[in-house]
Amino acid sequence: MSDPTQRSLPAQEVAAACARILWEGDPASRALGMVIEEVRPGYARLSMPVRADMVNGHRNCHGGFIFTLADSAFAFASNTANYVTVAAGASIDFIAPAKLGDVLSASAEVQAGARRTGIYDIRVDNQAGEPIALIRSRSRQLKEQLITGLEVAR
Amino acid sequence: MSDPTQRSLPAQEVAAACARILWEGDPASRALGMVIEEVRPGYARLSMPVRADMVNGHRNCHGGFIFTLADSAFAFASNTANYVTVAAGASIDFIAPAKLGDVLSASAEVQAGARRTGIYDIRVDNQAGEPIALIRSRSRQLKEQLITGLEVAR
Amino acid sequence: MSDPTQRSLPAQEVAAACARILWEGDPASRALGMVIEEVRPGYARLSMPVRADMVNGHRNCHGGFIFTLADSAFAFASNTANYVTVAAGASIDFIAPAKLGDVLSASAEVQAGARRTGIYDIRVDNQAGEPIALIRSRSRQLKEQLITGLEVAR
């Protein structure tokens, strides 16, 4: 007899359910004006406009906000299998400045996974598709589930 | 005859003058509640409280804000010689989570410099002195000065 | 009248000529048993067998040789436009151990370029196509040419 508290769903539905849970618990990303554009297993794309409170005197976006957008995209991409996954570290290369009024898009995609560790590449572009920054992040998967009892159907 | 528009000051006074200029042009760091605790040539220490709009549902600070604090400390440490210096890239290792109400301190110090490129190490601690994250950032020095005509006295 | 010492060739021919020059001046890569499998503009793939003098007591390849293979692939990929290009830095994530007798393949490809700086991703796989390591390297282009007077035809 199967466990009635256990549910299994297709990978895409699990990913979407995880994104909703994550979004509700992430007021910081919402306050920065981020929008979830797409989520699928191992992948997420978020956008964020560069606002006046994110720029310096030269109207260039503070690098911290570019990283924050990438870090959020990474979080959504790495939490699509219903196991709580956190960032262990990351590296960022700044390619070109982002300007006031730009709309940045960060797409994060899993590159490799071994045991509980994963590598994700995140690319931040502006609205013209020009590269702004490349980020590589490392994930560490915990044992807790985002939604208790939910599994990806095989 | 010396150029009357040219001034030279001790390194510490140049560093302090650069920090004032940078601070005025950095509304983002101010809006995040950062405070400049100390600036000397090649070194800066900034603090920032972890606010409710920086945390997720588990009351852990979004990693992006930890990076942003480190990136600001780096900016103040790398702009102390009156040449505009920007971030080329960085890596971050997260050691322990920062919590709502924590007051984080980021100290940035130059480690090496070659031609126009420098390496800075930034350590983010909480109010108990526990390490939260280690960051290593790369600087690229431009030819423009922050304060035209000001030089470090030799 | 055109400069008779100036030659221009298609990008692929310039890349191949650069690889020959680089290979002649790189006894270290040859001594490690590396083989150039493919070179095109902004891309190179090299292979290397894991020999007895590269492994530790557990027959795992010393991580330094995995990095060295990736660094050589990066050098061939970043020197395809006839301007001397050196490594400014790199990061490596080890995914799985390489074993004695494995034949490793490192493919390096340019991801972004700005002014004289470029970002290259290198992936090291074993003979079964399993990922061994992911490397991201930063290039710095110098003003000297590998072959004086040779330009890429436009």
Add this chain to the structure above:
Amino acid sequence: MSDPTQRSLPAQEVAAACARILWEGDPASRALGMVIEEVRPGYARLSMPVRADMVNGHRNCHGGFIFTLADSAFAFASNTANYVTVAAGASIDFIAPAKLGDVLSASAEVQAGARRTGIYDIRVDNQAGEPIALIRSRSRQLKEQLITGLEVAR
């Protein structure tokens, strides 16, 4: 009654015993001419001469060997508590070229540790004390011991 197979020794003696075991199982570091200069808990310093088979046509040391030296120093520093510890990843910043005939020294020191993960900084200098490269490595501690039953005395 205590386990007769269990021994406990002062931290420095455990570190020295671990270094001997590691050295015996590391023919690669020996073949590259490395010498262990110093080992203590969380710290190691190794040296290596830049030989003719490590340089390119410009007599500059291949960056891979600089990384390999740093990676070995990291291995000795991170295996001083008698738990098998491996590299999860690293980043390297090249500061200045190393030349044929230089004797490089790599000192590795633990910076932070959390659960089974540690951060080590490694600095590679030449014989004049000039910085050649800065490396930051991440360790992952396994459950196996280097010397079964040996513990650090408390």
